[in-house]
Amino acid sequence: MPIRRVLAGLCAVAASLMLHCANAAPASAPPVPKTPTGPLTLSSQGSFFIGGRDVTSETLSLSPKYDAHGTVTVDQMYVRYQIPARAKRYPITLIHGCCLTGMTWETTPDGRMGWDEYFLRKGYSTYVIDQSGRGRSATDISAINAVKSGKAPVSSLPDLFAAGHEAAWAIFRFGTRYPDAFKDTQFPVQAQAELWQQMVPDWLGAMPTPNPTVGNLSKLAIKLNGTVLLSHSQSGIYPFQTAAMNSKGIAAIVAVEPGECPKVEDVKPLTGIPILVVFGDHIEEFPRWAPRLKACHAFIDALNAAGGKGELMSLPALGVHGNSHMMMQDRNNLQVADLILAWIARNTGATKR
Amino acid sequence: MPIRRVLAGLCAVAASLMLHCANAAPASAPPVPKTPTGPLTLSSQGSFFIGGRDVTSETLSLSPKYDAHGTVTVDQMYVRYQIPARAKRYPITLIHGCCLTGMTWETTPDGRMGWDEYFLRKGYSTYVIDQSGRGRSATDISAINAVKSGKAPVSSLPDLFAAGHEAAWAIFRFGTRYPDAFKDTQFPVQAQAELWQQMVPDWLGAMPTPNPTVGNLSKLAIKLNGTVLLSHSQSGIYPFQTAAMNSKGIAAIVAVEPGECPKVEDVKPLTGIPILVVFGDHIEEFPRWAPRLKACHAFIDALNAAGGKGELMSLPALGVHGNSHMMMQDRNNLQVADLILAWIARNTGATKR
Numbered sequence: 001m002p003i004r005r006v007l008a009g010l011c012a013v014a015a016s017l018m019l020h021c022a023n024a025a026p027a028s029a030p031p032v033p034k035t036p037t038g039p040l041t042l043s044s045q046g047s048f049f050i051g052g053r054d055v056t057s058e059t060l061s062l063s064p065k066y067d068a069h070g071t072v073t074v075d076q077m078y079v080r081y082q083i084p085a086r087a088k089r090y091p092i093t094l095i096h097g098c099c100l101t102g103m104t105w106e107t108t109p110d111g112r113m114g115w116d117e118y119f120l121r122k123g124y125s126t127y128v129i130d131q132s133g134r135g136r137s138a139t140d141i142s143a144i145n146a147v148k149s150g151k152a153p154v155s156s157l158p159d160l161f162a163a164g165h166e167a168a169w170a171i172f173r174f175g176t177r178y179p180d181a182f183k184d185t186q187f188p189v190q191a192q193a194e195l196w197q198q199m200v201p202d203w204l205g206a207m208p209t210p211n212p213t214v215g216n217l218s219k220l221a222i223k224l225n226g227t228v229l230l231s232h233s234q235s236g237i238y239p240f241q242t243a244a245m246n247s248k249g250i251a252a253i254v255a256v257e258p259g260e261c262p263k264v265e266d267v268k269p270l271t272g273i274p275i276l277v278v279f280g281d282h283i284e285e286f287p288r289w290a291p292r293l294k295a296c297h298a299f300i301d302a303l304n305a306a307g308g309k310g311e312l313m314s315l316p317a318l319g320v321h322g323n324s325h326m327m328m329q330d331r332n333n334l335q336v337a338d339l340i341l342a343w344i345a346r347n348t349g350a351t352k353r
Numbered sequence: 354m355p356i357r358r359v360l361a362g363l364c365a366v367a368a369s370l371m372l373h374c375a376n377a378a379p380a381s382a383p384p385v386p387k388t389p390t391g392p393l394t395l396s397s398q399g400s401f402f403i404g405g406r407d408v409t410s411e412t413l414s415l416s417p418k419y420d421a422h423g424t425v426t427v428d429q430m431y432v433r434y435q436i437p438a439r440a441k442r443y444p445i446t447l448i449h450g451c452c453l454t455g456m457t458w459e460t461t462p463d464g465r466m467g468w469d470e471y472f473l474r475k476g477y478s479t480y481v482i483d484q485s486g487r488g489r490s491a492t493d494i495s496a497i498n499a500v501k502s503g504k505a506p507v508s509s510l511p512d513l514f515a516a517g518h519e520a521a522w523a524i525f526r527f528g529t530r531y532p533d534a535f536k537d538t539q540f541p542v543q544a545q546a547e548l549w550q551q552m553v554p555d556w557l558g559a560m561p562t563p564n565p566t567v568g569n570l571s572k573l574a575i576k577l578n579g580t581v582l583l584s585h586s587q588s589g590i591y592p593f594q595t596a597a598m599n600s601k602g603i604a605a606i607v608a609v610e611p612g613e614c615p616k617v618e619d620v621k622p623l624t625g626i627p628i629l630v631v632f633g634d635h636i637e638e639f640p641r642w643a644p645r646l647k648a649c650h651a652f653i654d655a656l657n658a659a660g661g662k663g664e665l666m667s668l669p670a671l672g673v674h675g676n677s678h679m680m681m682q683d684r685n686n687l688q689v690a691d692l693i694l695a696w697i698a699r700n701t702g703a704t705k706r
Binding site for chain 2: 039040041042043044045046047048049052054057060061062063066067069070071072073076078080085101102103106107111113114117130135136137138139140141142144145147148150154155157158159160161162163164165166167193194196197198199200201205
């Protein structure tokens with residue numbers, strides 16, 4: 001498909017030019033910044049949960065030692081926050097993707113600074129969540145015990161999913177086939193074992209629709225009286241769904257390689273919110289990724305045509321090459337962070353709420 | 354059992370007197386300290402995983418969209434750390450209990466400072482873990498998908514457990530029967546909903562023996578070149594098992610209401626490590642708790658008889674009343690923290706490694 005690739009390349013360049021014209025940003029990407037060092041001063045930090053509902057179960061336990069009957073709370077969302085000494089107006093809420101947790105944004109697999117701390121050191125309060133049903137946000141195991149104790153059929157077991165290393169390799173675009181990496185990959189593949197340690201099973205198929213994370217993000221945005229929702233991959237559609245439900249408190253949306261962009265006919269509720277979609281490199285080499293990028297281009301075009309304020313940032317079009325789907329952990333992760341922070345500053349700096 | 358209660362009380366007082374004589378500590382408990390305020394300065398922070406093993410599965414997915422065959426990493430342990438500006442010699446590793454995660458030690462259900470930050474502000478580096486198979490440390494869902502896809506019998510489903518609010522009420526000793534609380538309870542029962550949000554299912558019955566957390570704690574202690582292992586409840590036996598395996602790197606053990614103390618015949622490998630066991634109030638009113646306290650008394654006695662350095666700290670014997678099993682979240686949580694920190698200072702301050 002050489003014509004399609006040429007067209008995609010032209011589109012990316014055009015998008016990049018639009019960005020440059022509209023915002024008078026530099027024509028080339030900023031250099032990879034030095035990792036900030038020295039003491040980190042916080043004004044405060046802590047953690048809490050948002051949302052959840054109480055459900056009664058008869059199958060909490062299979063052991064006579066513990067009561068099988070009782071109430072448990074499910075669908076809540078864990079949030080850990082840190083506030084720097086002189087915080088900018090809008091905190092950034094970091095929303096991880098499939099088969100991962102908030103660890104996504106913390107120390108990288110090869111031990112470098114993650115976006116959670118980098119954003120903080122750049123003056124942004126950060127709120128790192130674990131999606132409902134992932135990490136420190138509880139799952140509901142009642143259905144499994146119900147089957148094991150003969151009270152429910154096998155078909156009622158939850159539909160679970162874990163990504164194997166081999167399949168994740170191509171999904172994360174380290175290379176087209178495990179274990180061969182792109183020569184120019186920015187992902188620290190020598191530390192892949194530390195990424196595999198981060199991965200957790202996905203209970204999405206066992207969760208209500210819409211995913212409780214969507215409503216919980218809205219509650220969080222309102223509680224914070226304004227935040228940038230920054231998503232990744234499988235969570236990409238959530239901030240858009242949150243905004244369609246209630247735009248209150250959503251200062252901007254940054255979607256890092258969303259698994260899905262909103263449909264072009266769904267842009268109307270999003271026109272009041274600055275929106276950035278970021279894609280890395282080697283997209284056209286993956287049948288999973290090329291259509292997603294194309295659909296996100298169409299979404300951004302429709303959004304802008306409807307009076308919205310959208311931008312699709314293609315890293316290769318900015319001269320930044322080799323970025324994987326896990327760009328927040330790539331070797332140049334702070335360079336990508338700088339591009340995103342510059343967009344946030346341009347697009348929320350003047351926003352009064 | 355009034356005689357037994359009187360004896361238990363005398364034992365507690367005797368233990369307390371022993372503590373006072375041996376260490377010239379004040380005869381009464383310290384006051385509840387003011388919550389520290391002002392900026393918090395860290396020299397660094399981050400997170401990583403310890404341990405884990407790769408397993409091959411044929412049932413990672415039930416959907417044709419994702420590969421069912423592949424390798425996943427399981428049994429690893431998530432660790433988040435913070436290092437204060439001028440850190441004392443030994444970090445404190447915080448190990449949560451049943452049906453909980455590292456959130457145990459963070460902001461309390463009613464929004465006060467947790468032990469993780471308090472210890473930090475007192476100069477201790479803190480390492481907060483999620484036990485293997487809990488929170489951000491992956492579970493293995495292969496067996497569930499194997500049953501759902503008809504490849505394995507129902508009996509091979511993992512044995513899972515979730516604690517209901519009603520049962521947890523008495524296990525956590527907020528009162529003898531849900532929802533009635535002890536008049537003097539220190540637990541902020543008005544914020545109980547925020548505690549229920551923290552609870553997660555327990556995969557212990559599906560984990561290898563010994564629990565991988567035990568070996569992972571040893572790897573962490575060695576990596577840190579010395580740490581205090583501070584456990585709670587179900588994890589109480591783990592640091593002892595870790596020490597019996599390899600005492601390297603274990604500067605001291607603090608067991609907050611361990612579900613189990615080592616048997617008196619197992620004290621030998623523990624004689625070189627300072628050990629503190631802490632119990633709260635209302636123990637004798639619970640058939641679950643009274644025998645545990647008794648067994649821990651016997652363990653400490655046997656440890657000291659064998660030349661060890663053990664102490665059982667009964668909070669009521671020190672004049673500190675109303676503490677629940679969740680004393681790190683109780684209203685006087687910082688008072689209890691001060692007692693523990695004073696013990697740590699006395700028992701590790703002079704230790705050269």
